[in-house]
Amino acid sequence: MLKDLPDHGLPLVQLKELRRDLVVALQKCRGAVTMDELMRIAAVQAAISAFEDVISDLDAELEAAA
Numbered sequence: 001m002l003k004d005l006p007d008h009g010l011p012l013v014q015l016k017e018l019r020r021d022l023v024v025a026l027q028k029c030r031g032a033v034t035m036d037e038l039m040r041i042a043a044v045q046a047a048i049s050a051f052e053d054v055i056s057d058l059d060a061e062l063e064a065a066a
Contacts, residue, residue, distance in 0.1 A: 012051045019044045
């Protein structure tokens with residue numbers, strides 16, 4: 001089923017990998033988490049959510065046109 005879905009040319013997978021890498025880096029850190037680190041993860045998460053919303057809208061348009 002997932003093979004049939006278009007990726008719409010958006011970097012969603014790369015953003016999710018970046019988020020994972022940032023979280024893993026925090027887990028390895030022994031000191032306190034900085035606000036900058038949290039803000040970077042939050043920004044990546046916001047971008048992921050925005051892309052997922054766009055993909056959902058595009059998929060809905062494709063379904064409506066079919």
